[in-house]
Amino acid sequence: MDLTSAVARLAARRPHVLVVEVPGWGPTRMTAERELRHRGWVQANSPAEADIMLTCGVAGREFSEIVDRVWDQLPGPRVRIGATDPDQVSGVLDESRRALLDGTVQRVDAEARTAVAGDVPHDPDHGDAGHGDMDHGDMGHEGMDHDGMDMPMPGGIGLAEGGTDRDGLDLDVLHVSLGPVLPHWPAGLVVRCSLQGDVVTGAAVEVLPAAGWGPDRARDGAGLMRGTVRLRSAQYCDQVAGLLALLDFERLSMRAIRLRDSVLDDAPIETVTAEVERLGERLRRSRVLRWSVQDLPGVLEGLMALLDGVRTALLGEIAADTAAPLRSPAAEAERLEQIPGLITGLDVAGARLVIASLGLDTAVVAPEGSDHG
Amino acid sequence: MAEGIIQVGPLGTVTATVLLGIVAVLAAAFDGAVGARLQGRRTLSGAAAPVWEGARLLRQRRRTIVAADSLLWRIGVVGLLVVALLKVAVVPLGAWTVADLSVGVVWFNAMDVMVWALVWLVGWGANSAHALIGGYRFLAQALSYELPLMFALTGPAIAAGSLRVGDVVAAQDELWFVVWMPVAFLVFCAGVVAFSVWGPFGAAAGKDIAGGVLAELSGVDRLLLLAGRYALLSAGAGFAVALFLGGGSGPFAPSWVWTLVKTLAVLAALVGVRRLLPVVRPDRLAEVAWIVVLPAVLLQLLLVSFVVVQ
Incomplete structure (x- = not known):
């Protein structure tokens, strides 16, 4: 027991935090980043890397569902926190560190996950249900349902379809959502890409709104x-x-x-x-x-x-x-509409740089339930 | 067997493994310290980062991903560390070496080609788009760095007239190869950074794809891969010392001390370069690698061959 808690204490000196920003809560996210830097904590690049998930702001319905799914991908021990104001950040981070160290809380969380995973029908080939995590990687599967249900479906995931690439060769097409939870990415932005290799061959853009004005x-x-x-x-x-x-x-x-x-x-x-x-x-x-x-x-x-x-x-x-x-919502919407044209034909690295260079402000998009939406 | 080179027994192999581990941890500590300074925190708090990160990853759970190719994924994860160990086997520490192979230089090269497969497997196995893109990127990058790296390795071998690492070290008695093969030395160092997926050549683990090949790794898997990267950097630095910096030669101190000191110096430079340069996208790298670097390294070889024939 002593060794376990000693390792836990060392581990909690430098937790990795996945910061999720809801459109309109930029200041809270910036404060969080600064606070992490002062503490010497690390900002995680992906859910798999993170111990703590910090949601800045109040997400709308669709965004919250995605955040829930991202939360499922944290390996554990894990802690989920939220802040809606820059002043709250320091407090919730302190609290999260305590929760991370609390063996009882973590054991209860782990057992609950194992129980849930046990109910899910499991592919016998990948049947170590004891691990409990049913992660789907970072892929968005929304774009992956096709008609051909007779195709082999490893783990319940359909195989990629073929398509003609930019050189006229037949190549698999993969549907991947970039965002909304991605480091250095405009808050709430989702770009649903068709990828061949790592080249974007088509894209659709959407902003997942907050539940209220930030x-x-x-x-x-x-x-x-x-x-x-x-x-x-x-x-x-x-x-x-x-x-x-x-x-x-x-x-x-x-x-x-x-x-x-x-x-x-x-x-x-x-x-x-x-x-x-x-x-x-x-x-x-x-x-x-x-x-x-x-x-x-x-x-x-x-x-x-x-x-x-x-x-x-x-x-x-x-x-x-x-x-x-x-910026007026109309001007911002127009800039969003330009994205597919700008990134089609680029690889993912190029697409990300181009999108970042636009300096999008997704916070002006009207929240769910507002008159403007 | 090369003159003055002693092949050590099983105990020596264990020592080499431990030593590689220590050097790799030092590299991680140095990187942490530089990072902490850059962020305006105390240097010491950064230097302790490998300890905290190690504890964190030992405590974290591994992940099971739907339809992941777990076997291949884990082979890739463990492989980097194994390859680094196999590389160190031919690097002499002063007068001692684990394996005094007659084809030591080729052995090192064969091991770094293995890295192609391993990094790709890590990207492929996770069944994740971001990791897969990381894998693609590494292969694209490998097409650019591997040939220049191979030719850079050839330089010292031609000059020494032998592929045995001990002979290459002995051939530098009068003049270190770095003095008249600076291009080969720099290209070799760049190659080491590239096969370690590090710094400017770390696009496969880029921030823009959520960590790429690292995106889905947690717990002990992640620990092994990160350790493998530092171990590869360390092995590469050690080999650079043997090939270009005169191995253990130096005044006053015993030769094994000199080998270690030089290795750590090269390693510090390789680790530090990460903060100085932006990441190079593989498609940009290809142009430079094939049009500028490859001809430059071939000219270097031509020069070496002339000197040797003279």
């Missing part, structure tokens, strides 16, 4: 203009950091994240604009960066535009002392 939109209505301007600026900065993180350009993405946090901390405008200049200069000078995205039109320009947005959003604060206008 706090940044709500505050806008309450007249907290100053906060909103800062948030806009921080959001641009966050998108710069996200794009650099996708390229795994860690030194620079970390600089962008620090800049983002200083914007949120009400750092003087001169300091922020000076750092924006320096970072911009660094990015322009980087030949590796230019070379690595050369074949993807618009990515570098998009990155520079996002970085410029950090500055102009803040300068708007000096000039008129009014909030930078939120």
Whole structure:
């Protein structure tokens, strides 16, 4: 017992946290990321890696169902927490660490999962039901039901159909959903792709809405203009950091994240604009960066535009002392509609960079149950 | 058998295994420390990361995935560590070596070709789209790095007139090969980073595909794969020392100390490169690898051949 708890204590020093952002709760997610960094915890890339799942915001019906399914993929010991306000983050993280260490809670959770898995009819070839986890990987199976039910279906999953690829050869088509739970990805966005190999041959876009307006939109209505301007600026900065993180350009993405946090901390405008200049200069000078995205039109320009947005959003604060206008839902919907055209023919890596360079703001999409929806 | 090289018994094999483990943990600790500094935390807290991560993964459960090819998946997971061990078998530590093969250089190359299959199996076995894309990416990347790596290995072998690693080390008595084969050395180091799925050549485990080949791994499986990556980096660094940096030669200290010191220095550089460069997408890499790197390494070989004939 002592050894078990000793290992548990060591393990809980550096838990991996899967952060799920609901459209409209960007500030909560940014606070969570900062809190994880200060504690030396790690942000998980996939559910399999995570010990803790943190949902920022209140998801709508469809989004919550997906989050439930993602939760099933956490291997355990596992803890599920949520925060709807930046101020709650630190508290729920402390609590989650305690729950992670609590042997009784974890044993009850594990036994409940095993019992559930035992009820599910199991393919005899893969029959170690004792493990309990019935994970379907990261694949979205919604797009995978076809008429040919007489096909062999390993584990109840239909085989991929054939199709003509871009060179006219016959190649399997796989239907895969990118998002909504994916690191450095616009909140709530789902891109249902048809893939041949790792090349996108078709795509449909959807945003899974929240159950209500997020706090940044709500505050806008309450007249907290100053906060909103800062948030806009921080959001641009966050998108710069996200794009650099996708390229795994860690030194620079970390600089962008620090800049983002200083914007949120009400750092003087001169300091922020000076750092924006320096970072911009660094990015322009980087030949590796230019070379690595050369074949993807618009990515570098998009990155520079996002970085410029950090500055102009803040300068708007000096000039008129009014909030930078939120993007209109119509404009944002139009940008979403462009995505399939932009990414068809690219591989997944290219598609992700292109989508990140658009700087989408999914928070303006109306929540479920609202009049606009 | 090469002059001055002693082949150790079973106990030596165990020592080599333990040593590889220690060096790999040091590499992980160094990476953790660099990461912590970058995030503005205390360096020491980052250096302890391998301990905490190890405990975390030992406590975490393994996963069973519907319709996963579990056997192949797990062969891939364990394989990287095994391959790293088999590589270290031909790397001399000072005067000792586990296996003094007459074809040691080819043996090392054969082992790194095994990595192709293993990383692909990890991507394939999980029955997950993200992991599968990671597998594709690794094969695409391997097409770019493998030939330059092979030719880079040939340089020291030609210069020494032998494929025995001990002979290659002995041939550097007067001048280390890195001095007149800098291109081959750099290409070899890049190859090591590439077969370890690390840093700029880590697209197969990229953040944009939720960790790629790592996406579905948890618990002890994940621990083995991460350990395997560090072990491959360590084995590669050790082999670079034997092939290009004069093995154990150096003043004052015994030769095994020099081998270790040089290995750790090369390893630190290989680990550190991760934070300096962005990840290179395999399709971008192919162009450079075939048009620039491959001819450059062939010119290097031509130069080496001229010198040897002279």
